Amino acid sequence: MKTLRGKGFRITEKANGKFKVCLVEKNGKTYEKDNLSFREAGAWVYEMADNNDIGAHVNHKMCEKFNGDFA
Numbered sequence: 001m002k003t004l005r006g007k008g009f010r011i012t013e014k015a016n017g018k019f020k021v022c023l024v025e026k027n028g029k030t031y032e033k034d035n036l037s038f039r040e041a042g043a044w045v046y047e048m049a050d051n052n053d054i055g056a057h058v059n060h061k062m063c064e065k066f067n068g069d070f071a
Contacts, residue, residue, distance in 0.1 A: 004065045007054050009045055013066055023048050038068045 004011045010022040019041035020034045033044055042059050049055035063069060 002065060004058075004061055006061060007049070007058055009048075009058055011041060011045065011058075011062060011065075021045060038062075038066065039070060042068075042070050 001015060002013045008024050008026075010024075012020045012022075014020060014035075018035045019038060021032065021036060021041050021044050023031045023045075025031075031048060033041075036044065042062055045058050045062070046052075046055035049058060059070060
């Protein structure tokens, strides 16, 4: 399993090829989703990010880490 951490997000690729995503906000509130495809995980991260720049940055890092593509 590979895991990417940054900007409050934790994205984990599971053995079955699905992804688990987690966001921990500064106030300690946690959001999680499980069994997502790569594209679903990327969309969730982008929507949950504080702004578009952070969402795009984390999506870019996901592509690098997991050899994926959102195109």
